[in-house]
Amino acid sequence: xxxxxxxxxxxxxxxxxxxxxxxxxxxxxxxxxxxxxxxxxxxxxxxxxxxxxxxxxxxxxxxxxxxxxxxxxxxxxxxxxxxxxxxxxxxxxxxxxxxxxxxxxxxxxxxxxxx
Amino acid sequence: xxxxxxxxxxxxxxxxxxxxxxxxxxxxxxxxxxxxxxxxxxxxxxxxxxxxxxxxxxxxxxxxxxxxxxxxxxxxxxxxxxxxxxxxxxxxxxxxxxxxxxxxxxxxxxxxx
Numbered sequence: 298x299x300x301x302x303x304x305x306x307x308x309x310x311x312x313x314x315x316x317x318x319x320x321x322x323x324x325x326x327x328x329x330x331x332x333x334x335x336x337x338x339x340x341x342x343x344x345x346x347x348x349x350x351x352x353x354x355x356x357x358x359x360x361x362x363x364x365x366x367x368x369x370x371x372x373x374x375x376x377x378x379x380x381x382x383x384x385x386x387x388x389x390x391x392x393x394x395x396x397x398x399x400x401x402x403x404x405x406x407x408x409x410x411x412x
Numbered sequence: 413x414x415x416x417x418x419x420x421x422x423x424x425x426x427x428x429x430x431x432x433x434x435x436x437x438x439x440x441x442x443x444x445x446x447x448x449x450x451x452x453x454x455x456x457x458x459x460x461x462x463x464x465x466x467x468x469x470x471x472x473x474x475x476x477x478x479x480x481x482x483x484x485x486x487x488x489x490x491x492x493x494x495x496x497x498x499x500x501x502x503x504x505x506x507x508x509x510x511x512x513x514x515x516x517x518x519x520x521x522x523x524x525x
Binding site for chain 2: 301332338339340341342345353355356388390400401402403404405406
């Protein structure tokens, strides 16, 4: 079974530019989550999709971040325009259902550096 | 104040030692407690999962939850160099924003051969 795949693995952009991160969840997983870890901080929740619908986006930091999951398969997270404080590692995770006992399967993350 | 406190380490132990990793938390709504292991440049990997208070054992790993003290622990017996990684505690509740995973900052562990 293929795991959660994230692309790119690393992105370096200048302040003010746009970056789009992509996540391919495990096939058949309806639930997709975005988390991020900024330097020196804990991994924090950004948002949760159930299929193509946003179930919870309470962790999105501001309107420069836009997440989509068209067709309920892969998801993209766009940052526009990027700021220095957006630097960090962005993780995607997926799970088959919403039972709290079901583990989240994490991807290896996209390391974003904004200069 | 952070919802979850975890000593970042680093922690260095000799091979074969018993390792104790801990987290404290402040949100009494947390009901589900997890330990993730993260190798360098990889994503978190679920190690242990516990609901409410009690102990759970899986091979060399034992997770303990004491909800009355808001304290969770992970014990690793007969530690191996391959256990060297960052260990993250995480927890969630049953409603609203508490359903999101809240992570500790992680403890970096090195097991020396």
